[in-house]
Amino acid sequence: QVQLVQSGAEVKKPGSSVKVSCKAAGGTFSSYTFNWVRQAPGQGLEWMGRIVPLFDSSHYAQRFQDRFTITADDSASTAYMELRSLRSEDTAVYYCASYSDTSGGLDSWGQGTLVTVSS
């Protein structure tokens, strides 16, 4: 099972962008599908999108499509998410999580990265 380690907490101004990394250890990086899920304070889980490094293919939840990008660097075994035009409502913990056909679900999660958007 892959281990996922995310970059540290970020504090951003409204209107700026944030980029969070997710380094994978164990297994073959390109064999996984990496998803991003966020959780606002006191709220539930919200799926944002995924990338399949093997095919360099990504898909985003409609509400994020215009300001959200997921990329992957196979050589660094790292997936990234970038969220632009940040607003206060984007304050949340952002998780990367890997999907496998074996489980049909998100069976490995990063530790989460808190992104705070505040003026």
Added chain:
Amino acid sequence: SYVLTQTPSVSVAPGKTATITCGGNNIGSKSVQWYQQKPGQAPVLVIHYDSDRPSGIPERISGSNSGNTATLTISRVEAGDEADYYCQVWDTSSDHEGIFGGGTKLTVL
């Protein structure tokens, strides 16, 4: 888009059985996953493909799915089971977007 509905909270005494439901239109035709999340921690997959347990998940935790309701059952509840539980499916009508239920807070009395 597809919507999953969960009861916000469930309370149960230690040793009893907790039942957490997840409602969705014809959810029985989809594969359902369940995640357990304790405060300050990342979610953990506890049930996949409706009723399968990943390695390390106790047999006290089980799942079922039929019709418009998926169910997570925790038998012989322990204090350590207190957590938020989320159901999740992949929405095949939108290129397998992930859909989560709103979550259920399980309180052990």
